[in-house]
Amino acid sequence: MSTVREAMTKGFEQWFTESMNYTIGVIKGNWLTGPRPERLGVVKGNLRSRIVGKTVADGFVVGTRVVYGIAWEKGIKAHTIRAKGAKALMIPLGSHLSRAGRWTGKLKRATGLTKIKGGGKLRSNLGNLAIFRKSVHIPKQAPRKFLEPGAREALPSVYKIGNRIFGDAFISACFKNKTVGK
DSSP: OHHHHHHHHHHHHHHHHHHHHHHHHHIIIIISSSSTTTSOOOSSSHHHHTEEEEEETTEEEEEESOHHHHHHHHOBOOEEEEOSSSSSEEEEEETSBOTTSOBOHHHHHHHOOOSOOSOOEEEEETTEEEEEESEEEEOOBOOOOOHHHHHHHHHHHHHHHHHHHTOHHHHHHHTTTOOSOO
16 A cells, blocks of 8 residues: 555656746746746846745745745835935946946936936945935836746646646546636
8 A cells, every 4th residue: 555655655746846847947938038018028037047946745836036026926016215224225326327427328228317317416436336315216016927827827737747647537636626826
């Protein structure tokens, strides 16, 4: 009897691991990459490289190790950030602003901005430019989901992986009353 249990346990582990890896691939390839606004349109690989998964007792979980990834998934409410323990907030600008306060290069072409708006002082510290302001308003941003739709897209293949390992009748019984994202 224990050999059947061991075989089932091993089969489930294989199914969950293969399905998790497939789902992560779908999220990275189909939902993080691609034209905006339908897809998130990741420019750099930070979010893409931090999509992770973990097998659990009855399946697997996929998520991100990046805090702002969840902000993209759920959306952002409009809010204001105020300096509390200091006189001002420091907003680093890197190499996107000239010493005269003019936007340069790609940022200027992408945004059309030519100078600092909304006040604030421009300071340079060893060549690193930053704006200092007492508060910053963050506008509302609608969700641009990538985890949930990626999991939904992967679901038919998750069934197929299970069917390959166990067979149709067994998989149908396992997925009775199961949903993605609940």
